[in-house]
Structure formats: C-alpha cells, structure tokens
Amino acid sequence: MTPIAIGRLLRSNTSACVFGCRINQENAPLFGEMVRIPLSNGLQLYGLVSEINIDDDGLVRQLVTAPEVSREVIEDNRQNRNMPVEMSVVFIGWERDGKVSHTRVPTPPLSLDEIYPCANPEIVHFLENGRFGYLRGLLRNPELPAADLLTAHLRQVMRAQQNTNWIKPSLREVIALLKDDYPVLMDVLSAVSEIL
Amino acid sequence: MTTSTGNLQADNSLNRPIGYVVGGGLKANLFVRLTIPADEVQEGGFVVLESGNWQFYGLVTDLQLGASDLRYAELPNQQRLSPPAMKLLTDQTLYTNLEVLPALMLERGPAPDAPDYPAWAQSHQGENAPRPLPIKTVPAHHAVTRLASAGDVAEIFGEPGGANFIVGRTREQDHPVCIDLEKFVQRSSGIFGATGTGKSFLTRIILAGLMQHDSSSILVLDMHNEYGFDDTASDTGMPVVGLKTKFPAKVRVVGLGRASTIRNKTPDLHLEINESDIHPEDIELLSRELNLRETTSATLDALVHTFGSDGWFTAFKNMVVGSVIENEDGKKVPAPDSVAFWANEAGANPMAAEGLRNKLNRVFNRPYVIERAQNDAAAPNSLNHIIDALKAGQHVILSFGDYESDLDYLLVSNLLTRKIREAWEEMTNAYRSHGTNEPRPLVIAVEEAHKLLNREMASQTSFSAIAREMRKYYVTLLIIDQRPSQIYDEVMSQLGTRVSGWLGDENDIAAVLSGLAGRDALRGMLARLQPKEEVLLLGWGVPMPILVRSRRYDTKFWEELQGKKAPRSTEENLKALGF
Numbered sequence: 001m002t003p004i005a006i007g008r009l010l011r012s013n014t015s016a017c018v019f020g021c022r023i024n025q026e027n028a029p030l031f032g033e034m035v036r037i038p039l040s041n042g043l044q045l046y047g048l049v050s051e052i053n054i055d056d057d058g059l060v061r062q063l064v065t066a067p068e069v070s071r072e073v074i075e076d077n078r079q080n081r082n083m084p085v086e087m088s089v090v091f092i093g094w095e096r097d098g099k100v101s102h103t104r105v106p107t108p109p110l111s112l113d114e115i116y117p118c119a120n121p122e123i124v125h126f127l128e129n130g131r132f133g134y135l136r137g138l139l140r141n142p143e144l145p146a147a148d149l150l151t152a153h154l155r156q157v158m159r160a161q162q163n164t165n166w167i168k169p170s171l172r173e174v175i176a177l178l179k180d181d182y183p184v185l186m187d188v189l190s191a192v193s194e195i196l
Numbered sequence: 197m198t199t200s201t202g203n204l205q206a207d208n209s210l211n212r213p214i215g216y217v218v219g220g221g222l223k224a225n226l227f228v229r230l231t232i233p234a235d236e237v238q239e240g241g242f243v244v245l246e247s248g249n250w251q252f253y254g255l256v257t258d259l260q261l262g263a264s265d266l267r268y269a270e271l272p273n274q275q276r277l278s279p280p281a282m283k284l285l286t287d288q289t290l291y292t293n294l295e296v297l298p299a300l301m302l303e304r305g306p307a308p309d310a311p312d313y314p315a316w317a318q319s320h321q322g323e324n325a326p327r328p329l330p331i332k333t334v335p336a337h338h339a340v341t342r343l344a345s346a347g348d349v350a351e352i353f354g355e356p357g358g359a360n361f362i363v364g365r366t367r368e369q370d371h372p373v374c375i376d377l378e379k380f381v382q383r384s385s386g387i388f389g390a391t392g393t394g395k396s397f398l399t400r401i402i403l404a405g406l407m408q409h410d411s412s413s414i415l416v417l418d419m420h421n422e423y424g425f426d427d428t429a430s431d432t433g434m435p436v437v438g439l440k441t442k443f444p445a446k447v448r449v450v451g452l453g454r455a456s457t458i459r460n461k462t463p464d465l466h467l468e469i470n471e472s473d474i475h476p477e478d479i480e481l482l483s484r485e486l487n488l489r490e491t492t493s494a495t496l497d498a499l500v501h502t503f504g505s506d507g508w509f510t511a512f513k514n515m516v517v518g519s520v521i522e523n524e525d526g527k528k529v530p531a532p533d534s535v536a537f538w539a540n541e542a543g544a545n546p547m548a549a550e551g552l553r554n555k556l557n558r559v560f561n562r563p564y565v566i567e568r569a570q571n572d573a574a575a576p577n578s579l580n581h582i583i584d585a586l587k588a589g590q591h592v593i594l595s596f597g598d599y600e601s602d603l604d605y606l607l608v609s610n611l612l613t614r615k616i617r618e619a620w621e622e623m624t625n626a627y628r629s630h631g632t633n634e635p636r637p638l639v640i641a642v643e644e645a646h647k648l649l650n651r652e653m654a655s656q657t658s659f660s661a662i663a664r665e666m667r668k669y670y671v672t673l674l675i676i677d678q679r680p681s682q683i684y685d686e687v688m689s690q691l692g693t694r695v696s697g698w699l700g701d702e703n704d705i706a707a708v709l710s711g712l713a714g715r716d717a718l719r720g721m722l723a724r725l726q727p728k729e730e731v732l733l734l735g736w737g738v739p740m741p742i743l744v745r746s747r748r749y750d751t752k753f754w755e756e757l758q759g760k761k762a763p764r765s766t767e768e769n770l771k772a773l774g775f
Contacts, residue, residue, distance in 0.1 A: 168284065175288045182267045186276065189285060193278035 005114035007087065009037070012108040015091055015137070017047070019115045020084030023054065027117055028085070032152020034118035034126070035089055037109045043096050045105045046118070046126055047089035048153055050144055057083045089115070090144060092134035093126060100126055102133030120160040127157065127166060132173040139177050139188070146184065147191035150174065155195050167196070215294060217245060217339040222331060225257060225717055226296040228341045234259055234292040240721055240732070240743030241368050242344040243296055247335030251304045253328065253344070253352055255741055257717035258295035265289065294341070297717045299740030300328040300352060328352055328739055346371040352739050361405035362756075363695070364731065364744030373733070373744045377405060380693050380737050381412045381637050384663045384673040386645075388680045388708050389697025392431065394728050396422055397749040398695060399676050400439065403641065407443050407591055408757050412637035414591040415582070415616070417609045419600065419643045424449035424593040425459040439593065442754060447591045450582060452608060453564035456597040463595065467578045469611060470568045471513070472506040478611050479556065481657050485603050486555045491548035498544040510567055513560045517550045558603060579612060583619050589636055602647055609648060613640060613658040617666065624669045635670040645675040646682035654684035663687045680707040693737025697746075698725040708734070714741070 006028055007021030017037070021028055029035055029049045037045040059077060063069050093102040118126070138153075139146050154167060171192065178185035214237060220226035226245070230237065237243075241256040263269035268289040274282055303326040305316040320326055328351065344352075349371040354360035360374035380402075387402070389395045400423060406414055416423050416439075424447070425438040440447045451463035476496035483492065499508040512535075519534035530536035530546070535553045539546040559565065568577070582592050594612070596604055616638065623635040642648060642659065654660035663673050664686065675691065677683060681703035689711045696708045705722045709715035712734055718741055722732055729748070734741045747753055 168280075171281065171284050172288060175285060179264045179268075179289050182265050185285075186273065189273075189281045190276045193276070193281045196278040196280045 003116045003119070005116055006035070007084070007115050009109050009111055009113040009115065010084075010086065011111070014105050014108050015141075016050070017089050017091070017109055018086050019089065020086055021115075023078050023081065023085050029087070029117050030152070032149050033156050034092075034123055034153070035115050036118050036122065037089075037113055037115050039107070039109055039113065041107075043094055043105075043107065045091055045109060046093045046095070047091045048138070048149060049087050050090040050149055051088035053086040053088070055083045055086065057081060087115075090138065090141070090149075092137065093130065095126070100129035102130035104137070123157060123160040127161075132170055135170065135173050136177060139174065139184070147187040150188055151191040151195060154192060158195065211244075211342040211345050213340045213342050214243070215341045217247070217335050217337055217341065218293070219337075220296070221334060222298065225714075226254065226298055226334065228294040228296055230259075230292040230294055234261075236368075237294060237343070238367060239724060240730075242349065242366055242742055243294070243341055244344050244348050245296070245298075245335045245339045245341045246304075247339035249303055249305055250333075250335070251302045252298055252331065252335050252339075253300040253302070253348065253740060254296040254298040255718075255721075255743070256294050257297045257714075257721055260293045260295065261290070262293055263290050295717065296341070297714045297741070298331045298334065299714075301331050301333070302326055302328045302351065343368055344371065345369075349373060353742070359409060359411070361402075361409065362747065363402065363405075363733065364746040367730070367743060367745050370745075373742055375402075375693065375733065375738060377409045378411060381406070381639050381672055383667055383692030383736060384675065384687075384690055385693040385695070385735075385737060386675040386677070386680065386688075386691045386708075387695045388677055388699065388704070389731070390699055390701075390704075391678050392727065393697035393725075394746065395676055395678065395697060397436075398697070398731060398746050399423075399641065399674075400436075400749050401747050401753065402674070402695075403439060404442065404753075404757060406639065407439065407446060410446070410589070412639050413586040413589055414639045414641060415586055415612075416591075416593040416641040417605075417612075417643060418593050418595045419605050421458050421595040421597065424463070424595050425461050427459065436749065437754065439591070442758065443591065446589075447593060448582075448585050450578070450592055450594045452594065452596050452599050452604065456595075456599075458595040458597055465578055465581055467582065467594065467608070468564050468566045468568075469562075469579065469608065470577060471509040471565060472568070473577075473579060473611060473615070474509045474559075474565070474607075475505055475611075475614070476500055476508070478607060478614070479559070481610055481653050482559070482603065482606055484652060485606060486558060488555060489548065489551065491545060492552055495539075495544050495549050495552050498539075498542045498549075502538065502542050512553060512556065515553060517553050559607065562599075562604065562607070564599065564608075579615055582612065583616060586616070586638055587619070587623070587636065605644065606647060606653075609642065610657050610659070613662065616640070617658045617662060617669075617671065620666070620669045620671045637670045637672070639672055639674050641674040641676060643676045645673075645677040646679050649675065649683045649687050651684045654687055660684060660687050663690045678704075680704050683707065685710065692735055694734040695731050696722060696725075696734065697731050698727050699723065712741075 004027060007019040010018045010020050031049055031052060033049055035047055035049060091105045093100060094105045138144060138149060157166060174188060178188060214232050215228040215230040218227050218229045237256060239256055239259065243254050243256055245252040306313045349366060354374045354376060356362050356372050356374055359376050359378040361377050362372045363375050364373050365371060366373060387395055387399050403414060406412060418424060424440045426441055427436040427438060429436050440449050448465060449458060449463040450465045450467050451458050452467050454466050454468060456466055479496060499512055503511040515535045515538060516533050517535050519531035520528040521531045523529045535550045536546040539549040585592055620635055620638060626632045627634050648657050648659050659673060662671050688707055694708055699705050699722055705719055709718055729746050731746050732741060732743050
C-alpha cells in the first residue's frame with residue numbers, strides 16, 4: 001500500500017521541524033506519534049510530534065463573536081481555511097541504506113518536503129536498531145514536555161510491538177538519564193505509570 | 197594444592213555474580229555494588245572477586261544501604277507510581293554496597309581457551325603452581341563478585357580429610373571449612389566466646405578432631421569436669437558424650453585427690469601431689485588468691501636455702517606459729533619447732549614468716565597434697581604417671597572433681613604444667629643434641645585461662661612461657677576463655693589460631709582481634725555473631741578470617757569423625773593401648 005503524505009514542511013533545523021496539514025486530515029498523527037521524512041539524498045529522518053498548533057485567522061475571529069454559527073459555516077471554515085494546522089516535530093534519528101542512527105539528523109529537511117506517519121513495522125525497525133540514544137535528546141530538551149511526550153510515544157510503541165518487552169529497558173535508560181534530576185524523573189515516571 | 201585452577205574455573209561458572217567492584221582499597225576495604233537482593237548476602241560471607249588473571253578472596257564485613265539521591269530513599273513513591281515503574285526506579289536508584297575485607301589473592305591465569313593459556317600452565321606447574329598469597333593489590337573496577345563455591349573454600353582452607361578437619365560450614369552456602377590440625381598445634385590457640393555461646397562444645401569438637409588425627413598428645417585441665425565422662429548439657433538437658441567414651445583406649449581421665457569421683461564414675465588415675473613437688477614459684481603465683489605480701493619471696497628463698505627445694509614445704513608445714521619456751525633466764529623465747537625460731541636462725545623476718553605460715557595453711561590442708569618419701573614405690577608419683585602417659589601418646593583429662601576453687605586450679609595446673617615444661621624441654625634438647633626420638637607435640641587445653649594468664653600472673657606461671665616460647669619445645673596451649681581481655685596482651689599476641697563465638701564486651705572483642713590485620717572491619721562482625729553455633733576463625737592458623745556455622749556435637753558428628761565403627765582387631769587394640 002502506497003503511503004499517504006500527511007503534510008509538507010514549513011520550516012526546520014537539525015533538531016526539529018514544523019509541517020503543515022489540513023485541519024481535517026484523516027491520517028494526521030497524534031501528539032507523540034512517530035513520523036518520517038524521506039529526503040531526496042537517500043536519508044530518511046524520524047521524529048515525534050511534539051506540539052500541534054491551530055492558529056486563528058480573521059474570519060475565525062469574526063465567527064467566534066457571532067451569536068449563532070451554522071454547521072455549514074463551521075465546516076466551510078475548516079475545509080477552506082487559509083491557515084494550516086502546524087505540527088512541530090522533534091527529530092529522534094535518521095536512516096541511510098537501512099542503517100538507523102539515534103543521533104541528531106545530519107541535515108534538515110527542505111521546505112515542502114513530504115511528511116509521512118510511521119507504520120508499525122517502521123516503528124519497530126527504528127527502535128530495534130539502536131540503544132535508546134534518542135531518549136537523551138527528548139529528556140534533556142527543556143523546551144519539550146518530556147513526561148507527556150514520552151508517555152504518548154511509549155503508548156504507540158506498545159501498540160506497535162504488541163508486547164511490553166521493550167518498555168522496561170527503555171525505562172531503565174530513562175531512569176539512568178534522569179536519576180540526578182529527581183523532579184523531572186518523577187514527573188516522567190508518574191506520567192508513564194498511566195500506561196504500565 | 198588440592199584443587200586445580202582449571203577445576204576452579206569450571207566451578208566458578210556455577211556461581212552467579214552477586215555484584216561488581218565500585219571502589220575501595222587495601223586499607224579502606226573494597227566496595228561492591230550488590231546486584232542481588234541484600235538479604236541473600238550476610239555479614240561474614242566469603243566472596244570471590246575475579247579480576248583479570250587474578251582471583252581475590254575476601255570477607256563481607258558490612259552491608260550499606262545507598263541511594264543515588266537521598267530523596268529516592270526518603271520519599272516513598274508508591275502512591276505516585278505504578279508497581280512496575282516503582283520497581284524499575286527502586287532497582288536503579290536504591291542499592292546495597294558490600295564492604296569486603298580483601299584477604300588473599302590467587303593467580304588463575306588466562307582463560308583455558310586463550311592462546312596464551314598453554315604457556316602459562318606450563319610455567320605454573322609443581323612448585324610454581326599458583327597458591328593463595330596475602331593481598332598485595334586490588335581488583336579492578338567492575339570486577340565481578342560472587343559467593344565462594346565449595347572449590348574456592350577448599351582451595352583456601354583445604355579439602356576435608358587427613359589433617360584438614362571440618363570445624364564448620366560457610367553460612368550462606370554450607371561449604372565445609374577446615375582447619376589444618378598439624379598447623380593448629382604448632383602454635384598456641386584460643387577458643388573464646390561469652391558464656392552460653394557453645395565454647396565447651398566447640399572445644400570438644402576440636403579436641404575430638406585432634407584425638408582422632410592423633411598427631412599430638414592432649415592434656416585437658418578440666419575445671420568443670422565436662423570433657424572426660426558423659427555429661428548432660430546445662431541448657432538443653434540433652435546427653436553429651438564424653439571424650440573418654442569415644443576414645444576409651446587413648447584417653448585417661450585423672451581425678452584430683454584420692455578416691456575422687458567424676459560424674460559418679462571412678463577416674464583412671466587419682467592425682468595426688470607430693471609436698472616435695474611444690475616449689476616456691478608455685479606458691480608465688482597464688483599471691484593474689486592467698487593475699488601474700490611482698491616479703492613472701494624473701495621468706496621462701498630462706499626456706500629453700502635452709503631445707504632445699506624438695507624439703508622446704510614439709511618443713512614449713514611442720515613448724516608451729518607462736519610456740520615458745522622459757523630460756524635459762526626465765527624469758528620466753530621461740531621454741532625450736534616454731535616459725536620464729538627458724539626465722540631468727542635463717543635471718544628471715546619472723547613476723548613475715550609467721551604471716552606466710554598462717555596463709556599457707558590453706559595449701560597445707562589440701563587433701564590431695566601428701567607427704568611421700570622419696571622413691572616410695574608403694575605410693576607412685578601420679579604426676580609422673582600423667583607425664584609418662586602424655587609422652588606415650590595418650591591424652592589426659594584432668595578433672596578437678598570437687599576441688600573447684602581457684603586455689604586448687606591455680607596450684608595444680610601450674611605445678612603440672614611446670615613439670616611438663618621441664619620434661620618436654622629435656623626431651624627436645626636430647627632430640628636436638630643426641631638425635632633421640634622427636635618429642636610428640638603436646639597441647640595443653642586450659643579452661644578459665646584468664647585465671648592463669650592474667651596480667652599479674654602471666655609472668656609467674658609456666659603457661660605464659662609456653663605460649664611465648666614452648667612452640668620450639670613441642671608444647672602449645674589451647675586457651676578457652678570467656679574474658680579474653682583479662683588475658684595478658686603478650687600471651688594473646690602469640691596465639692596462632694583464634695576461634696571466637698559471640699562476645700559482647702568491647703574490650704574482649706579488641707583482645708581477640710589484637711595484632712590482626714583488618715581488625716576494625718572484623719570488630720562489628722564479632723559483636724553480631726549469632727549467640728550460638730556461629731564462630732569466627734582468625735589468625736595465623738587459618739589462611740584468612742572466615743565466619744562459619746560450627747559443627748554440632750552430636751551423633752552425626754561422631755559418625756562422620758569415626759565412621760560406623762567396626763570391631764577392632766586385637767592388634768589394633770594393643771596398638772591403641774600403646775603396646
């Protein structure tokens with residue numbers, strides 16, 4: 001089955017990017033889910049959706065103050081709005097010639113590059129070819145909601161892997177990375193406890 | 197070398213790691229991060245640390261709880277975290293460190309499948325075979341640590357059998373721990389422990405081992421009549437087999453005094469002491485017991501000068517205190533049979549002599565002290581009988597019967613020991629000068645040793661001399677005591693093997709550990725031994741300190757020691773009797 005792109009790149013650097021998509025995109029990823037960006041030079045970048053923004057425009061501003069908004073108007077606004085939904089992606093690794101690396105991506109994607117959601121086998125492939133190195137970048141980036149992002153990510157991983165064997169070693173790595181930062185570690189484990 | 201290095205390595209594979217080295221040193225001990233639950237390792241555990249081509253042996257002296265951040269230990273998070281998350285967090289942030297006293301190291305060489313193994317094995321054969329060495333370096337960081345296997349214990353303490361006598365077993369894994377009885381008797385030894393910790397049973401076990409091995413004679417100064425005949429345990433009421441029962445042909449029970457009985461049984465020999473055998477030094481060591489004054493030595497010197505060393509005691513006993521007669525002038529003067537008369541004649545102080553005579557009444561009145569004519573064949577010298585039996589390879593248990601006072605114990609034991617010392621010195625000198633038969637090693641087991649070896653008396657009794665220098669003359673002591681701190685330091689420092697049960701007093705603990713490396717680390721261990729059946733083996737006689745569960749003195753012990761006894765042949769019986 002041919003994968004369907006969910007959006008195109010708006011801006012990027014080597015640690016993160018933002019892509020845009022339509023508001024009613026059927027296969028739009030959820031917060032914390034994995035996406036991939038194939039590049040023309042053979043690289044494929046992997047990332048997690050770390051934020052989703054829906055900005056307002058002039059029409060929305062007018063509509064929200066109207067006494068009544070009909071169903072048709074709402075649908076029309078969502079289908080035909082000028083402002084895309086912006087999804088922030090934090091990069092977690094990259095792949096070339098089938099070899100996966102959990103380090104910072106060597107080059108950022110370019111404007112309008114297509115973004116695809118990761119299928120379960122792709123998730124498993126990425127995780128099983130590394131030593132949790134990408135967790136370092138996730139947990140030590142103060143601008144990311146580490147606890148919730150990791151929990152959402154683990155939830156998807158558990159679905160993808162159909163078992164929890166991967167969870168324990170990954171959490172050991174989490175604890176090893178954060179054990180000197182008691183408040184953050186407790187936040188992360190407290191959030192992860194929801195799915196364990 | 198009883199276990200080859202190759203066997204050791206095969207044996208090691210059966211033992212899972214319990215942790216890895218995280219720090220420490222020779223002086224500060226080693227620290228091992230535990231990777232198994234803390235309750236699977238106990239203080240006193242015998243551990244092996246594998247590092248490169250060397251294997252290190254040590255003793256767990258402490259377990260310390262730690263946390264990578266104190267908040268993980270101080271703030272329970274069960275309410276915030278799910279059980280799996282909690283377990284993962286606990287596993288990685290809370291830990292236990294073992295403190296290990298390193299004692300020995302053994303070169304184990306490369307792995308058998310390594311290319312350089314054949315060359316190493318070739319160069320480490322025969323005299324060059326690896327053997328345990330005192331610790332001189334430390335294992336590397338992250339060296340794998342495991343509990344000692346049976347092979348490790350045998351490598352260090354020897355395989356059971358021959359002179360290697362099982363004294364107990366390791367606590368965690370129940371591996372037999374041996375002491376080398378040949379080595380044990382080469383220097384004086386001590387068995388210590390507070391009252392009720394099983395000293396007497398442990399002493400019986402070791403004595404039984406020595407008697408079974410039969411390479412030395414044993415004299416037991418049995419103050420409480422425990423060792424010879426069957427007895428009943430004071431705490432459990434269970435019957436306790438006597439050594440005489442198990443070694444009827446080798447053990448002679450001697451009772452003090454004529455017609456004495458021990459546990460309602462008649463001893464093999466009654467010990468009576470000839471007055472001529474008592475020398476001034478035997479009296480001087482009773483100074484505290486008899487409250488003798490500083491003038492005693494001068495008076496005794498004068499007595500020996502007047503009557504000779506064999507006759508002074510009888511002569512002094514026959515003198516009368518205060519006896520006077522009237523002289524030609526009608527003045528009262530000391531009678532010729534009086535103490536004062538003799539003192540005036542001998543130039544001694546009459547008052548001091550009369551005081552000494554009065555105080556010695558307690559000795560003169562001992563029923564077992566008898567006057568016997570020289571060379572009286574009708575009244576054989578029982579002291580000489582004891583010495584002859586010991587020379588012939590028999591074991592003697594001297595029971596004090598009803599004479600349980602300190603005076604009896606001090607007088608008889610010191611006198612007997614002095615005689616033995618003279619006899620063995622004579623035999624040794626003859627052996628060295630003329631090549632006569634080598635003297636048979638003799639072990640003198642001394643109960644309540646602090647009474648004879650305290651600071652005041654040690655210099656006066658034969659016991660301290662034996663502890664210090666009689667090793668060269670084939671005589672050593674086995675000291676049994678509950679207050680080792682009361683024993684003179686100089687004697688304690690000479691003890692080769694020390695076997696100690698639980699001790700509560702700090703001074704006693706310090707005394708048992710005096711002169712040993714790592715005593716600070718061992719101190720706590722000694723204070724926390726189980727009240728019964730746990731002992732610490734220490735000192736020169738054992739390769740390294742080790743905590744063991746001591747054997748039980750029961751039917752199983754005797755079966756293991758003597759086997760299911762088959763009837764002995766007449767020849768064997770005659771041989772056992774010394775013919």
